[in-house]
Amino acid sequence: MSFDYDLFVIGGGSGGVRAARIAAGEYGAKVGLAEESRMGGTCVIRGCVPKKLMIFASQAGLMAEEMRGYGWSDAQAGAFDWEVFREKLDAELTRLELIYRAGLQRAGVEMHDQRAILADHHTVELADGTRKTARHILIATGGRPARIGIPGEELAMVSDDLFLMDKLPRRALLVGGGFIACEFATILAGLGVDTVQAYRGDAVLRGFDREARDLATLQLSQVGVDLRLGLTPTRLERQGEEVEASFDDGSSDRFDAVLFATGRDPYTRGLGLENTEVRLKPNGAIEVDDWSQTSVPSIFAVGDVTDRVNLTPVAIREGHSFVDTVFGGRARKVDHSIVASAVYLRPHELATVGLTEEEARARGPVDVYSTVFRPMRSMFAGSDAKVMMKLLVDPETDKVLGCHIFGPEAGEMIQLAAIPIGMGATKAQFDATIAVHPTAAEELVTMRNPSRRHERLTAPA
Template identity: 80%
Template structure:
């Protein structure tokens, strides 16, 4: 059978773009890509990039406070002009979008700026009614913000909307306790919004190391976020020009805006997968094997739509491995173990790689090396913000199982720590590394004795079996 293309990619985010570029540019495949929104996907247009720039913008007040602590009399951040910032942000995102598009075109990829759905294992339908055939189809459509399913939920905004606001709300409610909710609460509070964050759990950042979670929870409150734990909205209603919110504890409050940051769901609805035999997991994620291949041999999927590890670098690596495997004759899989991540809070970020202390304890015996202290820079300026450095070590093999950092530029540090941990470094390897002084990171190589040791408790019956 003759196909229009060797590969048709649905989705112009990080994973889809990388797969298309490598398949076409390096391996000579005939490739087309369809994107219904802006090229670059969630990370470039409505996620990592604009969020990080907003984090930078939100730090001005903290920097002015620190400057006063260092003797700069009268240092003030001044008034934040959202309109000026948004114009610059829009220009930067457009620049990046054009780069993504240009790189695809240079690689020989044909781009369709419209929605595509799947007709059968080798056919896609474009929004304009045309159909294209391909030997292989790659689904890389990512995820979309999930809504809580309560009365009045349509009155709230989703996280994507933050970057499109004409003006900042005076008083805002963030709902959720994950990456997005905590970072957006940090941003909005730093830009001068009266910020309330509601989360159903007892500490934010579920899935991270508990000690780091507790520090992040405290820090949000200390920077001015009204953090309400163990509570969730049950209904929203229009209240004049604002929104009235009822919570699970029976309380009510009013806001200028409510932003849902309650997670993201794979964007598979209406994609036509029911026509193919592709299997979906209960949450709508596409089930794939280690090669990113679905139950249908011609259809593959990478990135957040598979709900494996939902991070941009993972999607990029999966897309690259797919292209090398299918078109380059170099079979490669992607390890989802020891994937580093960071949450960009202020004044201190939270970063992690490997097992949490809780996961390590469930796995077996573990030695915990950790230290919590006030770093030199902020302490001198009068801040009480604390840093944490933490290593988890297998006492039998001496292998470092995990590293957790709360502190300035923790994301930068965890990237470097992830290299030896991925290589299988031991605590002795860390100990043999010379410290750089004075730095916060030197604590990772100067902690000599464990602060605590956990032993896996084996049930008596199992022990005598």
């Protein structure tokens, strides 16, 4: 049977674009790709990139305060102009999208700027009614922001909308306690918005190391976020130009804007999967094996739509590994067990790789090397901000099982720490590394004695 394409990719985000470009450009496959929105996907257009730029913008006030502590008595952040920033942001995102398009074009990928759905195991149907056949189909549609299912929720924005606002709200409610919610709370508060963050748990960033979570929770309040824990909105109602939020403790409050940052769902609805035998997980994610292959041999899926490890670099690695395996004759799997990540708060970030202390305790005995201190830079300026460095070590093998950092530029540090941990480094090998002084990171190689040891638990803490 002849096909229109060797590979058809549904979704122009990081994972789909990488797969299409490598398959066409390096392996000579005939590739088509359909994207219903902007090329670059969530990360480039409405996620990692614009978020990080907004984080940079939001730290001006903290920087000015620190500089005053160093003797620059007139240091002031001044007024923030959202319109100027957004115009520059839009231009940067357009530049990046054009780079993505140019890379696909150079590789020979045929782009279709419209929605595509599955018609059968080898056929996709474009929004204009055109049908294309392919020997292999790759689904890389990512995820979409979730709502919480309360009356009036249509009055709230979702995370994608933050970058499209015509103006900053004076007062905003941010719902959620995950990394997106915490980053956006940091951004809004830093840009001068009176920010309330409501989260049902007792500490933000569920799933991260508890000691780091507690520090992040404290820092949000210290940077001006009105953090209300153990609280969930139950209803939203329009009150003139404002939105009134009612909460499960019987209280209510009014805001110029309400934003849900309560997670993301795999984007599989309306994808035509009912026309195939592709199996889904209970949460709607596509079920795949270690090779990113679905229950249908001709259909594969990578990235957030599979709900494995929902990070852009993981989607890129999955897409590249799929192409190497199917088109390059080089079988490659992705190891999801050790993946570094970072939460871009300010002034201190939270970054992690490997097991949390709670996960390590559930597996068996673990030595915890942990230190919390005031770093030189901010302490001199009069700040009480704390840094945490933590290593989790198997006492039997001396292997480092996890690393957790809460501090300035923690994301930059964890990238380097992830390399030896991924290679199976031992605590003795960390200790054999001579420190760079004076740095916060030197603590990772100078902690000589464990601060505590845990024996095996029967269940996670």
